[in-house]
Amino acid sequence: MxxxxxxxxxxxxxxxxxxxxxxxxxxxxxxxxxxxxxxxxxxxxxxxxxxxxxxxxIPDEKFYGPVFSEVKTSRKVVALTFDDGPYPPYTGQILDVLREEQVSATFFVVGKNAEKYPDLVRRIVNEGHQVGNHTYSHMDLLKADSKTIAQEVDRTSAIISDITGKETRLVRPPHGFRDAVVMEMMTKRNLSVVEWSIASRDWTNPGVDEIVNRTLSKIKNGSIILLHDGDGTAQAASREETVAAARRIIDELKNQGYIFVTVSEIVNPEE
Ligand SMILES: [Zn+2]
Structure with a gap:
């Protein structure tokens, strides 16, 4: 380190x-x-x-400080994470799938999008899911100065607590990029940095089968799965494929005996 x-x-x-x-x-x-x-x-x-x-x-490198990309556990648990929302209609469609399937997930929201769609953020929390900070404008923090990093993170934390009444303890830097200063600033704010162990590159819309196969082929106990209900701040790309893939991933993993938990549950099982 x-x-x-x-x-x-x-x-x-x-x-x-x-x-x-x-x-x-x-x-x-x-x-x-x-x-x-x-x-x-x-x-x-x-x-x-x-x-x-x-x-x-690289998501699982701990050189600049402690990050969670997966958790070693004997329990058959996995955490589904959705980034870049809220983004209608896809965030709502993902929430519908999660409700029908009765599983919980974690949403790393972009502050700017959360400001635009507070009802969706409220719905995420009301339906038992967890919300994490994904910065205000989805900026590459390696290119930002310290003051900008602080603003990006603090503004989003404030938006989340204003909307939900709860403080978030989780942050995912855009693209997962971080250096020593980024890590230090997150630690000072008592934010755990959450990366992922499984990325299907769903954001490139490679097809539902690809998203499902790439995800399932690497699954193990304690995996943190990265998917996207949003599209940065551009909010232009379709997330139809992710919505369809999420349902299939959940069905298949349930058949294999996996239980879906939030990131906090996987990282701190006692909490
Ligand atoms: Zn992102």
């Missing part, structure tokens, strides 16, 4: 300078006595940059 509280962009900036210096030395024939040290430094700089970035974007 990285204790140094620095932004990924700063790390990449320093590494870029190191790479350029290494290449410059090599170009002018310096540091070439036994081997091309300048070139080696440049190469290591590029590799380190790739590694630091990889840790910031």
């Amino acid at each position: 990285l204790d140094l509280n620095v932004r990924l962009v700063s790390i990449l900036g320093v590494l870029t300078v190191i790479v350029l210096v290494g290449l410059t030395f090599d170009y002018f024939g310096k540091l070439r006595r036994q081997f091309r040290l300048g070139l080696l430094v440049a190469f290591l700089g590029i590799a380190a940059g790739g590694l630091f970035t990889f840790m910031a974007v």
